[in-house]
Amino acid sequence: MTAVPLAEPAVHPAHRDPQVLRWLGAYTASTLGDSVYYLALSWAAVTSGTPAQAGLVMAVAAVPRALLMLFGGVIADRLGPRRVVIASDTVRCLVTFGLAALLLLASPGLWALAAVALVFGAVDAVFLPAVGALPPRIAGRDQLARVQGMRGLAYRMGSVLGAPLGGLAVAVGGTATAFGVAGVLFALSLPLLAALRLRPLPREDETGRGTALSDLAEGLRYLRRHRVLGPLMVVVLLSDLGFTGPLNVGLAVLAEQRGWGASGIGWVLAGFGVGAGGASLLLTVKGHIPRTGVVMGWTMVVGAVSIGALAYVPHLAFAVLVALSIGLLAGFSGALCNALIQTECDPAYLGRVSAVAGLGSLGIAPLGYPVTGVALGVWGPGPVFVVSAAVCALSGVYALAVRAVRRAELPKT
Structure with a gap:
């Protein structure tokens, strides 16, 4: 089974295509809003209850996201990805504005924060697959690699700038102001999304005729039978399982043992962010990477070696370089x-395929955090990072071993 092209490639390259730039602006504003929202939520939860209660509030969103994605x-x-993304950002805008007003008028406590987290988790369950399904509806197939690079840059920008912006808003006007800023950023995405004009699907008049369960089953059958996409889902799951534990749980333990402190964690994460941003920039500029499947597999294997090495670097400066x-x-x-x-x-299946791919990192991989924590306490960072690196390497080896994935190629620009 192969992809069905929507139309001829776009006349303009992605970085000069008005459609892509509108989408990119909306995505950047939404990502910034997310970063400000999460900082404001964590601060409000910490100041309203105990650390354990704050952790519970922050974890609540993962439940509906995993169950509904x-x-x-x-x-x-x-419904189409544009409608879903517009509806999602509208709900997030209204909810954050509503919480900001509530915080200005009263002290609602943790119950209100938990309710907002639940709503955001449910919204994420439809927003994330829709975001993944949008690019082929606004850009030609030969530009999709560049679009992914631009998306990566926008995501890194949102992560880097969102936290300081949220912190400044909290310092100036408290958590109510920070939630208000997040609402404004979500609102900024709406006119840009409304201006998008999507290409019609080849079989758009045939979609949505069955039940939700039958549509889901059809999407899973499509994945299982596809010679490239099915194995790619295994690659994504293995890389997520191996990657997220050390970076989200193990890094804090490593920094504590090395005496790097919280600032050391920040420097290591900054090194990782700069590297990931550089990778996105490279893909944005190049567009086409020859022998895509082979390059993807080997970069996974070599990157896994760096993950294992991070646990054995004694000095912070070298750890930043490894990160x-x-x-x-x-x-x-990943890009x-x-x-x-x-x-x-x-493209008719891309929402469901994006949901399956995202479920690994957002639903299944986080379930391994407690196991990673226990293993860190028993064996220490070194063996845990090595095992995690081995899982990441396995994802690259599997990609190289599957002939269809190894021979997969991105369209030439």
């Missing part, structure tokens, strides 16, 4: 994987 992909494919290499290699392989998913998938 597959059906979120069905909704994105049925930069992890970000560059993992970011590049190539996403670009292959975009170009190989029939």
